[in-house]
Amino acid sequence: MNRTTIIAFIVASVLVLYLTILNLQYPLIGINVVEKNGETFVKEIYEFGWAKNHNIQVHDRVLKVDGKPPLSHFTVREYGAIEQAKTVTIQRGNQIQVFTISYEPNLISQFMYYLILPISFFIFVASLSVFLLRLRTHDKPSTVLIYFLLLAGLCYISASLSAKYETIGRQIFIGTFLFLPVIFLHFLYDYFEKEKKVWFTKKIVFLLYGVNLIEFVGLKLHWISEKKFLLGALLLNVATILALLGKGLVYLKKDEQQHTVRGLLLAIGLSAAPFVLFYSLPVLIIGKWVLPAELTVTSLFVLPSVFLYLIGMDRLFRLQFSINHFVYYAFLSLLPSFLVTLLYAKFVNKAGRLAELVLLFLLIYVINILALYLKGYFDRTLRAKLYVQKNFYQESIYRIGETLKKQKNMREVIQFLEKEVREVLDIENLAFVQLAIRDMQAPFHCDEKEWTKLTKKMDRQPLSIGKIIENKRLFAVFVGSFRQSPLLLIGKKKHPIPFRSEQKDWLSTIVYYASVTIENMLKVEDVIKELGSLKERSNSVWLTRLIFQWSEKERRKLAIDLHDTILQDLIVLKRKVESLRFQNMRMEEMKKQLNDIEEEIVDMIDLTREICHELRPPFFSQIGLKEAIVQLIQRFQLRANIKIEWNVHLSAKLEEEQELAIYRIIQELLNNALKHSQASYIQLTLETQNEEVQLHYVDNGIGIDMEKLNHYDGKLGLFGIKERVQGLGGTCEMTPQLGEGLDIRITIPL
16 A cells, blocks of 8 residues: 555544544633723624623623733733633623633534534545545555545644634644645646646646745744635635636536546535635625534535545546445435534524434434435336436446346346346336247236237237337337247336337347347357367366466457457547537437437447456556455455455466466455355465465355365356366365355465
């Protein structure tokens, strides 16, 4: 991992702990004072301060602070405010009262605004930083983004200490407040420069660094007034970033990275808008805020949330991972739950106890998560009934393309296709039938006349893959002819309404995808059977080695072919579609359809790149086998709740064939653990000793029947591992016992 980034993370965490301890020493008192004729009077009471809750009023006379004259207290002398004091003596008329200052239950707003929310925000950004640190170890843009997130957390948590005029917290706040926008701009430049699509020069970044450094020095030397200048600097920095992002939208108008710019513009806009519109601008223009900073700054939670969304949608960094629904909904529910609880404490039950507010927050939090789950459920079940979403069908096609790559046989493809059709279309019954049309009977209960009409239509018309034949309630789609038998998808609609054009296009497309997948699977099965029969009649070692060498060469060839043919053709097609925009067209709908087609092409380009990556891992020539295995394990840990302890120590140089074999073996072992073993713990060791590569794998799963392991069953799996190792002249010892896990020791000679 990046050592500098880890040190920065540790320093930030220590500073947060230190600032939190400082925050707990004194509450925000919130008294601004003015001196008249040698006497000190209360000038202003802050809305969320301790003084507001103790009925201290404007024009009250301050006699003593901590038992001494007011001007002897440094915050009164330096800033004209009473903060960091333990006692204050107030005179109102002829009455003199001594107040002891401390945290009290009625200061619930201070607990929420100055402790709970800032700490929660830092935990959020720290979690996102750790995630990026693990997956993008030496990536410069992600490193700068981590610095930005950590500084945002420090800025939020030090803001209350700045309001209390605590020296260290104040300096941290001023520094982070000034430099946060510039570091974000630095991240923008590094990210798009790496993508070779940057539209502004680095001179702008350096210029803003210099300007903010001068401002920071000026504030420390008291050259300028602090509060209004900080707000003015923020407006200038945010305006610069928004202007550059707006320029980026125009510059990347025809590029897929425009989605990333929109997301970043949304992140900055939503997170900064409340603070700028309701606090900064009113303070600068009329000298008074519309909403307090404590409330408007909670919009900072939007910032890491949008980053998380962009990463999850593969629009910021291309990371292969998935987020659990519960974790995703839990993150989304945090901010609204906090805001509703704060509003309740502020306007409904001002004297509410902390325990009551915590229970209220938990109740709202749970309700929010349940509401998101219900929304997801209703989206899946009612989407087709309530409205048409063209983008939804595009997303479904992308999801199908991703899922079909992972299916292993014809039965799994059919099951997945059936599930997808049921979820997207308003279907009452659905069935796959593999019979000749003349021998076919209705696979479910339906009107006999309708069924007869449907079969006559099918019998009269030539069938092609993806062709849809329908009448009032029934429909049929020809999937393909496999093993000399036609496969048809037969369905019954809930309502006698013809399919819309976008529904027909979607159904034809996914059926075509499934047909190609099934046909390729059957061809592979035939080849494997043929090779299996040849293996029984000849020397198994050379044949096995030949098979796996051929497999790796074919993977490489297929990856190159996909990149040089399909991908390039798609890019050319995309450019042709772009050129059509500038032709004279009478119908706006045609332009909209072309935009939709372009987006689909962009998705297909990304999908093809991912297929190339899966078919031929590009790791070995750039980063070596060890780092490739480390990345494989890291990706595995993201999608599996399995603890894995690993040790990879390779002191000798391996041949490419050996590296590929070891990588594929570990890949298969981890896939087996994820799909079949039900293990909760894995230990993996890879090392070179005595002129051998030694791989030791142990898990605590359910094991496997030894009899099944020793016989080929049509799936490579663990059987394929044995064959691959034998093809390299190595040995593979497996001791799987049902209920007692799996222990595998592999040796391959160097």
